[in-house]
Amino acid sequence: xxxKWQLAAAGIAVAIVLWIVGIPWYVPMLLILAALAIPLVAYxxxxxxxxxxxxxMRGRGQIGR
Numbered sequence: 001x002x003x004k005w006q007l008a009a010a011g012i013a014v015a016i017v018l019w020i021v022g023i024p025w026y027v028p029m030l031l032i033l034a035a036l037a038i039p040l041v042a043y044x045x046x047x048x049x050x051x052x053x054x055x056x057m058r059g060r061g062q063i064g065r
Contacts, residue, residue: 004039011035 015028043051 008035 015031018028
């Protein structure tokens with residue numbers, strides 16, 4: 001499993017545990033949304049040449065192994 005999916009699974013597990021403990025439903029939901037939004041915002045802050053470089057690296061299999 002890739003690092004990205006490990007982090008996603010851990011975030012979902014923490015959210016489920018918080019939900020079971022009795023935390024209001026919106027706290028785990030905000031946790032999941034934050035886990036999804038932070039990488040997206042970080043990617044969007046890159047300029048177009050940096051994004052193109054990342055796309056090329058993903059295409060060659062250098063990222064996400």
